[in-house]
Amino acid sequence: MSKKSLIACICTTLVVVLLFLAYFAGLFGRKTVEVEPISTEYHRQYIGDFIENNGHVYQYNTDLTNILFLGIDTEDTLNRFTNPAYAGQSDAIYLLTLDRSNNEARFLQINRNAMVDIDIFDPDGNVMLTMPGQICLQYAYGTGSAQSVWAAKKSVSNLLFDIPIDSYFVMNLEGINTINDAINGVYITMPQDYTVIDSSMRQGARVHIIGNLAERFVRYRDINEFNSVADRMERQVLYIEALLENFSQGSTYDFYYAIEPLFDDVILTNLDWHGFDELTNYNYHNCRVDALPGEEVATDNWEEFHVDNDALEQYVIENFYVLSE
Amino acid sequence: MNKWKVTYYAGIIVAVLAVLGIIGYEILESRRQAELNQLRMVSINSDYTNNSPLPTVPYPQGTVETVVVDENGESSTVVVDEGLVNPVDFTQLWDTNYDIYAWLRIPGTPIDYPMLHRLGSFEETDYYLRRDYRGEVSAGGSIYTQAYYNQNFNEDPITVIYGHHLMGGALFGCLDSYDHDEGFRDANRNVYVYMPYHSYRYRVVACLYRSNANLMYQYGGMYVEAGQGDFENFVTDFNNGAVGSGWVEEGFEASIDDHYLILSTCCGDTSRRMIVVTVREEML
Numbered sequence: 137m138s139k140k141s142l143i144a145c146i147c148t149t150l151v152v153v154l155l156f157l158a159y160f161a162g163l164f165g166r167k168t169v170e171v172e173p174i175s176t177e178y179h180r181q182y183i184g185d186f187i188e189n190n191g192h193v194y195q196y197n198t199d200l201t202n203i204l205f206l207g208i209d210t211e212d213t214l215n216r217f218t219n220p221a222y223a224g225q226s227d228a229i230y231l232l233t234l235d236r237s238n239n240e241a242r243f244l245q246i247n248r249n250a251m252v253d254i255d256i257f258d259p260d261g262n263v264m265l266t267m268p269g270q271i272c273l274q275y276a277y278g279t280g281s282a283q284s285v286w287a288a289k290k291s292v293s294n295l296l297f298d299i300p301i302d303s304y305f306v307m308n309l310e311g312i313n314t315i316n317d318a319i320n321g322v323y324i325t326m327p328q329d330y331t332v333i334d335s336s337m338r339q340g341a342r343v344h345i346i347g348n349l350a351e352r353f354v355r356y357r358d359i360n361e362f363n364s365v366a367d368r369m370e371r372q373v374l375y376i377e378a379l380l381e382n383f384s385q386g387s388t389y390d391f392y393y394a395i396e397p398l399f400d401d402v403i404l405t406n407l408d409w410h411g412f413d414e415l416t417n418y419n420y421h422n423c424r425v426d427a428l429p430g431e432e433v434a435t436d437n438w439e440e441f442h443v444d445n446d447a448l449e450q451y452v453i454e455n456f457y458v459l460s461e
Numbered sequence: 462m463n464k465w466k467v468t469y470y471a472g473i474i475v476a477v478l479a480v481l482g483i484i485g486y487e488i489l490e491s492r493r494q495a496e497l498n499q500l501r502m503v504s505i506n507s508d509y510t511n512n513s514p515l516p517t518v519p520y521p522q523g524t525v526e527t528v529v530v531d532e533n534g535e536s537s538t539v540v541v542d543e544g545l546v547n548p549v550d551f552t553q554l555w556d557t558n559y560d561i562y563a564w565l566r567i568p569g570t571p572i573d574y575p576m577l578h579r580l581g582s583f584e585e586t587d588y589y590l591r592r593d594y595r596g597e598v599s600a601g602g603s604i605y606t607q608a609y610y611n612q613n614f615n616e617d618p619i620t621v622i623y624g625h626h627l628m629g630g631a632l633f634g635c636l637d638s639y640d641h642d643e644g645f646r647d648a649n650r651n652v653y654v655y656m657p658y659h660s661y662r663y664r665v666v667a668c669l670y671r672s673n674a675n676l677m678y679q680y681g682g683m684y685v686e687a688g689q690g691d692f693e694n695f696v697t698d699f700n701n702g703a704v705g706s707g708w709v710e711e712g713f714e715a716s717i718d719d720h721y722l723i724l725s726t727c728c729g730d731t732s733r734r735m736i737v738v739t740v741r742e743e744m745l
Contacts, residue, residue, distance in 0.1 A: 406553070
């Protein structure tokens with residue numbers, strides 16, 4: 137090659153190399169735009185969709201509807217903010233499960249002394265700390281109204297391995313007599329002698345619970361007797377069964393409009409007209425009433441109920457889940 | 462031609478082709494990115510419009526009367542703006558995300574969204590800028606307040622709600638109509654905020670374009686106390702037109718006795734923001 141063409145060759149090559157270098161240098165300086173993924177997986181409302189147990193996979197039984205019933209130990213209106221610890225304890229806790237496939241209803245009694253982790257909230261509704269305590273305290277340590285309901289609902293759901301709770305019906309002490317009178321009372325056949333509550337309540341007697349008999353019947357507890365909570369729970373379930381039977385035999389219209397003025401005061405609920413109407417489709421007479429597995433333990437001052445979590449997990453799987461294919 | 466020259470020319474051609482090829486690839490790639498972005502914007506919109514998993518909140522029905530008892534014990538019935546009756550079931554919303562603390566609704570517009578805030582470090586102040594109401598990463602984000610600056614909705618004299626301006630009108634996409642559309646303004650004057658214990662009605666009084674400076678930082682610092690220091694500056698600046706420029710309701714004067722809700726969104730120009738100022742009228 138001639139010298140001139142060699143120089144031309146080198147120059148051209150240099151130019152091309154420089155172009156490449158410039159290009160790649162530009163690349164290093166360039167910011168790569170991050171494409172953030174758009175979430176397409178919809179968040180499940182509850183985690184307990186699938187459970188694995190003993191080598192089998194179970195799926196939540198979507199034929200079930202769960203309604204949480206809470207009775208709050210306070211005379212004040214439920215629909216207001218309260219400072220944490222003053223919202224009232226949920227002394228009556230029942231989970232009503234309705235099975236659409238066979239129109240059966242059943243109750244799960246949740247002992248108010250069941251030991252769980254309680255979230256202590258601050259007045260702004262933020263969790264300040266979490267500590268063990270009786271499950272009835274969770275409602276009290278919320279800030280009242282919807283926030284306490286949600287905290288109590290969450291604690292029951294967490295206790296039962298995160299099954300979904302679809303609706304709630306919360307009532308204060310005033311609600312007992314008020315609702316009872318609104319429906320002209322209920323009739324209950326006494327399964328044992330309760331004459332300590334009222335002289336008419338002999339064993340086997342069919343008593344018309346009206347006026348303040350309702351409150352006495354469901355609230356009475358002999359605090360000097362150990363595990364008197366269990367006895368009270370039995371009476372409460374009797375009452376709720378009788379209430380629901382009365383309701384499903386009567387007219388939804390009459391019942392709903394009798395208690396509707398009490399909403400957001402004595403009653404908090406997210407059941408609407410259709411929810412109540414749906415309740416009438418189920419059979420409450422002598423329906424199954426289950427209790428939490430576990431045992432009462434007396435400590436120095438307070439009663440505690442220690443839940444048997446293994447037995448409870450089995451119970452939840454058998455009653456709320458079906459085998460997944 | 463001799464061997465070297467052939468090789469030389471061939472080399473040049475290959476090099477030039479390579480460079481052209483790379484440039485071509487880059488152009489196509491950037492075009493693809495632009496298309497992707499376009500698609501993302503569309504799918505963000507459909508996230509909020511067509512296949513929306515967003516919870517729906519019913520509208521209050523009928524008129525509402527409430528019994529008011531005065532100091533003498535005399536009771537009288539007062540008709541309450543039905544829009545103030547709280548239709549939100551927070552127990553359901555909290556099952557999804559406990560950071561949902563309120564609900565914002567401007568009836569008649571697409572603005573019907575949960576309001577979120579994240580309590581945590583200063584770094585998490587804009588946690589919900591790119592997270593949806595479930596807390597999952599999403600380019601559109603949520604409407605949210607900065608918990609660092611706004612901690613007590615009831616007491617704070619200014620609360621600023623942030624939200625993206627999405628094409629197609631989702632989130633705060635329709636707010637610019639307050640500036641230029643008088644009909645829209647008149648039809649959508651009321652803004653409602655629902656919270657667990659209270660509900661509020663605000664009236665839209667201004668739609669302003671301003672700089673990018675954080676409004677709460679400029680006029681409030683960490684916590685704004687009514688009638689003290691920086692909030693007074695906001696009131697003065699607003700009345701002097703120094704907060705921003707745009708439409709202001711005729712005859713409206715800001716005062717330190719009022720509570721303000723400010724909806725803040727972007728406006729195409731990244732150095733400026735658009736705010737809609739509303740004043741609290743009534744609460745339940």
